[in-house]
Amino acid sequence: MIPYGRQSIDDADIESVVAVLRSAWLTQGPVVPALEGAFARRCEVNYAVAVSNATAALHLACTALGVRPGDHVWTSPNSFVASANCAHYCGATADFVDIDPVTLNLSIANLEAKLKVAAAQRKLPKVIIPVHFSGRTCDMAAIAQLGQHYGFRIIEDASHAVGALYDGEPVGNCLHSDITIFSFHPVKIITTGEGGMALTNDPAIATHLQRLRSHGITRDQDLMPSPCDGPWHYQQIELGFNYRLTDIQAALGLSQLRRLDEFLARRRYLAHRYAQMLDGLPVRLPIPNNESAWHLYPVRVDAVHRRAIFETMQAAGIGVQVHYIPIHLQPYFRQRGFNPGDFPAAEAYYSEAISLPIYPALTEGEQDKVCVILRRALGA
Known part of the structure; x- marks a missing residue:
């Protein structure tokens, strides 16, 4: 059987994973930050936050942007269900904007028309999630311009688009969005086995994403003063999740990124x-x-x-x-x-x-x- 998609693993990938297995750290070690730094440099963005999968990244992105019950999140109907489920994880309501029949991405004309109706009804979306279907990018400049006019935030679902360009610039640089999401599933462009990444230029969003992926816990006493004055200090200051990527997975991703x-x-x-x-x-x-x-x-x-x-x-x-x-x-x-x-x-x-x-x-x-x-x- 010739599959529609498949990972490409070489000896260097295997050796990178073996090296971590022989090290002192299997998770929460030095390789995850190395992968994040490499991705940030590749995408020309300030911050990259690795997580367990792209669905987790979408969930955290919505949470970090304050999506909550009563909010509306719009995305493309031509996508995997995760692009809409992330809104429901936050108690919000997902809705859709029909696609352009040529690009197969979210239609700018349909988006603009739907926004006009929503504005009149006072039901504007809090977040819009354009999906770069098949690896081809949406018209992000046009979406960002509408976002400025109507006041919504933008999460790029770039699960298909690791390494893609938009007007010659790397997808993931967040020039036209608050957060960009990548997927590292085995059939995607590069793989960590399972894994995802959230990228942003906003330091507050990055810090929030990092905290949310690890149970909502912080060790920053400046952020949240603690009665504990020992080096073991940590506090859960919000409801977070266990969405961390392991060093084993990150080693594979770092090796794949080189290819x-x-x-x-x-x-x-x-x-x-x-x-x-x-x-x-x-x-x-x-x-x-x-x-x-x-x-x-x-x-x-x-x-x-x-x-x-x-x-x-x-x-x-x-x-x-x-x-x-x-x-x-x-x-x-x-x-x-x-x-x-x-x-x-x-x-x-x-x-x-x-x-x-x-x-x-x-x-x-x-x-x-x-x-x-x-x-x-x-x-x-």
Whole structure:
């Protein structure tokens, strides 16, 4: 089976993990801060806070921005459920903005129209979470401009976009957002096994994120005076979580980060090769974009035949996937008032979507096989 995505692990990655296993620290040691520093430098941002996964990062980001019961958080329906669940973890309500049918990201026109209605109803969102679907960035400058006008905060869900660029600048620099989130799941651009990162330029947000990931505990007596005057001092000053990353995971991530440019170059090469080989077939290809991280290569086929095409490819050993069932169609969100037809562009895309395999270890021969089987499944 050729999967749609897969990690790329080499001997250096393995040796980096073994070195930590042989050290005095397995968790809360020196490697997590080293990974955070390396990511901050790579993304040209002031602070990076490593956590156990990107879902945890989204949860902490919402909490750090003060999302609470009664608040509204808007995101894209074309994403994994974590992009909306983080609002509900905080007792808030998630809502959605339909996508642009070309970029497959949150539509700026739809966002602006929805904000005008919400302003009239006095139901403006506290936070908006644009999702960089497949590794291609949203129009962050336009979203930030609307944020300044309507007063909402911004969390970039860049789970697909480690190493991507926006107007030539690194995603994660938070020039147009309060916080950016990355994922290090094995099918993403680089991996820590499981893991995530929250990046920000705001020192108060960074400190809050660091405290929240570790039970809400601080050792800073200047922040919270304590009757304890010993070196063992610590205090829980708010309800936090155990969302820490281990040094074992961080060692893998630090090693992987050194290969990021190699991974990106390979993904962009494979995306370019797909575009050449699939040209002329009855499929709608993603827009070429050399700034994308190309976490996914989503194509669109005739909705009537999508299931048959999908099953034909699976039967031939091609592990295609569909990204994503729109979040608002999930039972949990249907129970909260969402219905089919609410976000037609996302639903139309979903009805036609198939993600083809793309990952650094995918060989040209395997990619050729993917294209041959797809051509056969299309009857072309």
